[in-house]
Amino acid sequence: MELSYFGANCLRITTKKAQVVVDDNLQKLGLKTVTKPTDISLKTFKEVPDHQARIKVDMPGEYETAGVIIHGVAARAHMDEEGKNNATIHTLEADGARVAILGHIYPELSEDQLEQIGMVDIVVVPVGNSGYTLDAVGALKLIKQIEPKVVIPTHYADKDIKYEMPQVELADALKNLGMEVSETLDKYKYKPTELSDSMRLIVLNR
Numbered sequence: 001m002e003l004s005y006f007g008a009n010c011l012r013i014t015t016k017k018a019q020v021v022v023d024d025n026l027q028k029l030g031l032k033t034v035t036k037p038t039d040i041s042l043k044t045f046k047e048v049p050d051h052q053a054r055i056k057v058d059m060p061g062e063y064e065t066a067g068v069i070i071h072g073v074a075a076r077a078h079m080d081e082e083g084k085n086n087a088t089i090h091t092l093e094a095d096g097a098r099v100a101i102l103g104h105i106y107p108e109l110s111e112d113q114l115e116q117i118g119m120v121d122i123v124v125v126p127v128g129n130s131g132y133t134l135d136a137v138g139a140l141k142l143i144k145q146i147e148p149k150v151v152i153p154t155h156y157a158d159k160d161i162k163y164e165m166p167q168v169e170l171a172d173a174l175k176n177l178g179m180e181v182s183e184t185l186d187k188y189k190y191k192p193t194e195l196s197d198s199m200r201l202i203v204l205n206r
Helices: 111-117 136-146 170-177
Strands: 002-007 010-014 019-022 040-042 055-057 061-065 068-075 087-094 097-101 122-126 150-154 181-185 187-189 200-204
Touching: 002 150, 002 200, 010 150, 040 068, 055 061, 068 111, 087 111, 111 136, 122 136, 136 170, 150 170, 170 200, 187 200
Parallel strands: 019 040, 040 055, 097 122, 122 150, 150 200, 181 200
Antiparallel strands: 002 010, 002 187, 010 019, 061 068, 068 087, 087 097
């Protein structure tokens, strides 16, 4: 499994049999869409447009295709009132790896949600704050609850992205996150033999 980052909350997850694109909201933010007709499109929030993808997954439930198992967990969006669940946390399992994509959620997970998420190798979490999404404090709270082996931050300030609300610079977010960067990469390729008991923070270049 390989992960590439395209800005905002958008990633491409490449497995042996499939291509999964997460939250391709790029065109709205001044960049070019990266979704292809052969991709699986994964959405964690409603504002992401519907792309001409082979398969679209945008709500809670169980899905399996091309060797990829996707499980959507209903969650309170960051700006939701208490009791509402307008966001979806997705876990994706393929090639012996398990990824949790948190999206723009409220920094509080119930025991039931944690049980549905289960044990994961990689967590993808936004850190941009400004009232729009998680800040580093909220992100760290969720990371401690889920306890992944690898953390990949997303949705931070980028001079080429026209965010609706200004986002925090990655360096500032990382200070508040209280974690040292293990590596900065163009792509992250999951290799279980390289993982240890220590949690790793991987920054992906856009």
